[in-house]
Amino acid sequence: MLVQFYNVSKIYPNGAKALDDISIQIDRGEFVFLMGPSGAGKSTLVKMLFREELPTRGQIFLASRSVVRMKRSDVPKLRRNMGIVFQDFKLLERKTVAENVSFAMEVVGASSKDIRTRVPEVINMVGLKGKENSFPGELSGGEQQRVGIARALSNRPLLLIADEPTGNLDLNTSQEIMELLFDINRKGTTVIMASHARELVRAARKRVIMLQNGRVVDDSPNGESLL
Amino acid sequence: MRPGSIIYFFREAGKSLKRNRLLSFATITTVAVCILILGFGVLFTINASNFMNHLESDVQIRAFLEQDLTASQISDIGRKIEAIPGVGSNKFISRDEALQQMQKDFGRREYDLKETLGKNPLPHTYMVKVKNPREVSQLAAKIKSMPGVYKVNYGQGTVEKLFKVTRWMRIIGIIFIVLLLVGAVFLIATTIRLAIFARRKEIYLMKLIGSTDWFIRWPFFLEGILLSSLGALISIGILAMAYGSLISKIDNLFFIQLVSDAGTIRNLYLVLLGTGAGLGVVGTWISLNRFLKV
Known part of the structure; x- marks a missing residue:
């Protein structure tokens, strides 16, 4: 198992209950959607994966290592095993496409030789060949998200976490991004994607975990609950 | 730490300086003003103390x-x-x-x-x-x-009073310098916070990608040390000119003997330079830690 949640609850200091006794297991190589209305707890669950938030109760394991008991100094190592794709892309506006990707490798201390070969590789993989020297402001929303995905892939993650990656994109572009994510998953990377784009998720025929009011209300292997 | 990382730290610090010219200038100015005030404070205290020593040894x-x-x-x-x-x-x-x-x-x-x-x-x-x-x-x-x-x-009576006064003068001098230092730290930290705030998105991203805190800190520290040392150097230059001309004008004119021993003055300037660089580090540390809690 790659990801294990055991009886995880999260209550924020203001008293809001974001997650209520969640238990989930995700295997290597899976593609999993986290669905549910706003405020259902998707974002909190995603943030716990890379330990931006800690659970109030319960245990979380990533590749059999406890995320909860982990020392603060081990958190960077945990995060290097995952790539994160954001709804708002979070690209650095003053860096080019290639620099945005190489930045992610530099800050984890990758060798310059590795950076030189890997950056064109992932840019190619997301279909942005020829745009290496463009700035994010010169790209369409879909292209910007491709840069975000290239950046997430640069450090060869075990797990790709995408938090509403199509939230700011139109339907056609969203479908292209989904194809790209499926492709990455086929090549072996586990993908967890939070979304509330019902049509998109239904068309995918992948595992869907439904959240509502901080609880898992449904977990279906091929998204049957959405049919 | 790999040599590649060290190059990266310097390059990042340099880029940031170029990009945030206005904030860099603000940091330099802030440090310069703080060190200038501090320097005058210390010079005043040293001279007052020197004067009091003279008074006391005349007893x-x-x-x-x-x-x-x-x-x-x-x-x-x-x-x-x-x-x-x-x-x-x-x-x-x-x-x-x-x-x-x-x-x-x-x-x-x-x-x-x-x-x-x-x-x-x-x-x-x-x-x-x-x-x-x-x-x-x-x-x-x-x-x-x-x-x-x-x-x-x-000089019974007078001497005791003199000692009371000089003791208080020394305590006040030290309190004065400590207050100046604390004020300087907060002023500089606030200025540096502005520079860091402009890059909070980048810091957040680095944290989520898996940078260690130190990897993120180093360029900021280099930047902080560089800017505040520069500010300190400017203020030391001003201080040296002002004090030098004061010595040449006042010397042998008053009964007050200004401290003009070259070694003492040089040490003072070195301490001020070190204080400037130190203020940069402390200021960066205070400002940065908040953004690293991700």
Whole structure:
């Protein structure tokens, strides 16, 4: 198992209950959607994966290592095993496409030789060949998200976490991004994607975990609950 | 740490300096102003302290001897005084010398003091300097108790007041400098926070990608040290010019002797430079930590 949640609850200091006794297991190589209305707890669950938030109760394991008991100094190592794709892309506006990707490798201390070969590789993989020297402001929303995905892939993650990656994109572009994510998953990377784009998720025929009011209300292997 | 990372740190620091010219300038100016005020504060304190040392070391005990002592009794008393622990130097002034001195002080040759008074009314005196001016009253009491000494004078009352004043002046000086330092830290931290705030998105991203805190910190530290050292250098330049011209104008003009010993001044400037760089580090540390809690 790659990801294990055991009886995880999260209550924020203001008293809001974001997650209520969640238990989930995700295997290597899976593609999993986290669905549910706003405020259902998707974002909190995603943030716990890379330990931006800690659970109030319960245990979380990533590749059999406890995320909860982990020392603060081990958190960077945990995060290097995952790539994160954001709804708002979070690209650095003053860096080019290639620099945005190489930045992610530099800050984890990758060798310059590795950076030189890997950056064109992932840019190619997301279909942005020829745009290496463009700035994010010169790209369409879909292209910007491709840069975000290239950046997430640069450090060869075990797990790709995408938090509403199509939230700011139109339907056609969203479908292209989904194809790209499926492709990455086929090549072996586990993908967890939070979304509330019902049509998109239904068309995918992948595992869907439904959240509502901080609880898992449904977990279906091929998204049957959405049919 | 890999050499590639070190190059990265310097490159990032350099880029950030180029990008945030206005904030870099603000940081340099802030540090320069803080160090300038601090420098003047320290110079003032050093000089005040120096002046107080002078005042204190001027304190001496006059031991007046009885009139009918023989020469050997007089030198005996001198030896006994010198034997008291804490006594620095001891100088004998005979009554004739004392009269001559008095005559000189009056400054008019045609006015013959001895003739006017009929005979020399002045006693033989020992002028005793003490090693530690604070022991002056105890030593004076000891000397007074010696046979052959009929009176001691060390400015009783005034001396105690002087010590009280100088003690308070020193405490106030230290408090003043500490307050300036604390103020400087917060002022600089606030300025640096602005520079870091402009890059909070980048820091957040680095944290989520898996950068270690130190990897994120180094470029900021380099930047902070560089900018604040530059600010400190500017203020030291201004300080050196101002103080140098003050020394050349004031020297030998007043009874106040400014501290002008080259070694002391150089050390002061080095300390100020170090303080400037240190303020940059502390300021960066305070400002940055908040953004690293992701």
